Amino acid sequence: MSSIPDLAISRRIRRTPFTERVEKLGVKRYSIVNHTLLPKAFQRSIEDDYWHLRKHVQLWDVSCQRQVEIRGPDAAKLVQWMTPRDLRKAKIGQCLYITLIDQNAGIINDPILLKLEEDHFWLSIADSDVLLWAKGLSLGRGLDVTVNEPDVSPLAVQGPKAEILMEKVFGPSVRKIGFFQFDTVDFNRNSLKVSRSGYSKQGGFEIYLNKSSLGNDLWDTLWEAGQEFNVAPGYPNLVERVEGGLLSYGNEMTRSNNPFECNLDQYCCLDGSIDYIGREALQRISENGPIQRIRGVIFEGEPAPVCASPWPIIANGKNVGHTTTVVWSLQLKANLSLAMIESEFWDAGQRVIVETPDGIRRNGTVVEFPLSII
Amino acid sequence: MSSIPDLAISRRIRRTPFTERVEKLGVKRYSIVNHTLLPKAFQRSIEDDYWHLRKHVQLWDVSCQRQVEIRGPDAAKLVQWMTPRDLRKAKIGQCLYITLIDQNAGIINDPILLKLEEDHFWLSIADSDVLLWAKGLSLGRGLDVTVNEPDVSPLAVQGPKAEILMEKVFGPSVRKIGFFQFDTVDFNRNSLKVSRSGYSKQGGFEIYLNKSSLGNDLWDTLWEAGQEFNVAPGYPNLVERVEGGLLSYGNEMTRSNNPFECNLDQYCCLDGSIDYIGREALQRISENGPIQRIRGVIFEGEPAPVCASPWPIIANGKNVGHTTTVVWSLQLKANLSLAMIESEFWDAGQRVIVETPDGIRRNGTVVEFPLSII
Secondary structure: OOOOOEEOOOOOOEOOOOHHHHHHOOOOEEEEEOOEEEEEEOOOOHHHHHHHHHHOOEEEEOOOOOEEEEEOOOHHHHHHHHOOOOOOOOOOOEEEEOOEEOOOOOEEEOOEEEEEEOOEEEEEOOOOOHHHHHHHHHHHHOOOOEEEOOOOEEEEEEOOOHHHHHHHHHOHHHHHOOEOEEEEEEEOOEEEEEEEOOOOOOOEEEEEEOOHHHHHHHHHHHHHHOHHHOOEEEOOOHHHHHHOOOOOEOOOEOOOOOHHHHOOHHHOOOOOOOOOOOHHHHHHHHHHOOOEEEEEEEEOOOOOOOOOOOOEEEEOOEEEEEEEEEEEEOOOOEEEEEEEEEHHHOOOOOEEEEEOOOOOEEEEEEEOOOOOOO | OOOOOEEOOOOOOEOOOOHHHHHHOOOOEEEEEOOEEEEEEOOOOHHHHHHHHHHOOEEEEOOOOOEEEEEOOOHHHHHHHHOOOOOOOOOOOEEEEOOEEOOOOOEEEOOEEEEEEOOEEEEEOOOOOHHHHHHHHHHHHOOOOEEEOOOOEEEEEEOOOHHHHHHHHHOHHHHHOOEOEEEEEEEOOEEEEEEEOOOOOOOEEEEEEOOHHHHHHHHHHHHHHOHHHOOEEEOOOHHHHHHOOOOOEOOOEOOOOOHHHHOOHHHOOOOOOOOOOOHHHHHHHHHHOOOEEEEEEEEOOOOOOOOOOOOEEEEOOEEEEEEEEEEEEOOOOEEEEEEEEEHHHOOOOOEEEEEOOOOOEEEEEEEOOOOOOO
């Protein structure tokens, strides 16, 4: 495509508590996640935003990470039934990365689970209606649980200066929040959950705003306090995420993939000690091992176009995989792809050919994450 | 906003079997429905496309109307459990407009149900993951049924010349397909379902392409045959839809609304003779009657901006409703809104004030659909 199409706006594409501020700062591009706007570019180039993210601090409107609230006597039972990760030792105040799988071990979503109380959880979700999945399961099975989407909108504060900015606004207690832990802070006489997490490798926090009407206030407070730290609006940065090997639901994983294919083996309890949807399928796949896995592929030539659908990856004259996301790595100064590669060809160093849609066949090499070179 | 933001493209936003052709024809704007591209503007203005739709014939890539396939011994049981519409007399070959509701009678989706066999159904869905809802319900309840998203992508042929074009391509049998009926036609030695349906009031068909690789062929065949009928690329036209009083899930109805509020009373069986999710809630609401309903509101002044979130509707100095979708009606030469209005104020002729986001309070009048004036 020579020019990028606009996005048609309607009420169905939900605005967020931060959309007004994001518009004021000149948002130039959106994606849609969970029927909600996700900013993806502002006035500066994505390259400039990348370098800024690695040096300073950014505010990201990630309200599209909707929370699915599961609460009630059977809440823990439902949540454990939904994921192969062993939750028996999960503690209140902990964030846990989990996959949700179906009876064939196909991935439904890969949310962050926040354990608020023994009988009260949030799933901070990627792009699929986990609300309907959880409601359907609980209604079908007759579980004593309520499943809702509360008025909670995450604002991410990401980058090396995130901690100093957060401390300035919320006080020194935020320093004590461990990685993938959350605590409560006070804002305008409201208790907000704050976790040390986020969709970058630069460190930072996510603030779970629980009152939409405070969106402008929260943004403005962080914005003003952040001036001395060179704060800027940002968004999950595609280049930074791919260099960091962070996966994206809908890109690296779909319902056609199982957790092993996405290198999530460590989050799968296979010893039979817990029961969950898809356990038998997962055990069966585990016995033979997965037939493909996500790897990196570095490949030559000019920066490739946007990867809007998988491109073939070839070795020994046959199709051995496909790209899932492709960026121009600013560290490597080369094309870098996350890619699903068949088992015979997934070892680091394997030479492959990537067929880009411009018809060019480009030489590439399989790499594993984390990339030691970055 | 002064300029409309772009849409960020990735594999997660799915392309369709027709995207290549749609790009070639210069698609200018997309919406996202069911994680899939929906064209919303081409090179001509939306006004020109409106008049063209009313006179000629258009091809619409509505592949985003994904099919949720429900099949197996318990298929009929599951489908009836999911909807308040009485399906006991549904016939093979029939399309039925239904709502799916949750236990509080909140609307989950409003698909078209296609009854393919006694134990085999498609739900042609609006924008929510009905696949997860149906899978969750069946898994939770232990129903003997498979739930899938097959490789089926609807292409709509809409407008007064749709029938003559369809006859030219598929033969005279398509003339016999009644409104909201479907039949099978042959295309390149593939059997395709074709229904007389579509998201406009201009008449037409939807072709359920069941093999993505045939997308270009199907498009090209209709395109070439349609040259003598002045065929053009199109899309669900916002102005035409609102003038016709057609509702949109996510705009006029959400999980916060029940079917009565959306004037779908006729699709709700309340006599207790069938069992479905949300029946008790629906019966309870029915006893007192709904507190609000979708109506039209015609209001004065210059063309209003895009309605990206509900605008307040005021009468007697108090808030009595909100807009859901707003267009500049080309028939009325006035602003026309679909709007949710409280019971005391929903009668045709009621004077109201619409508060548009430019801060202007505009005088308006409640109207009922169908609009006699159009």
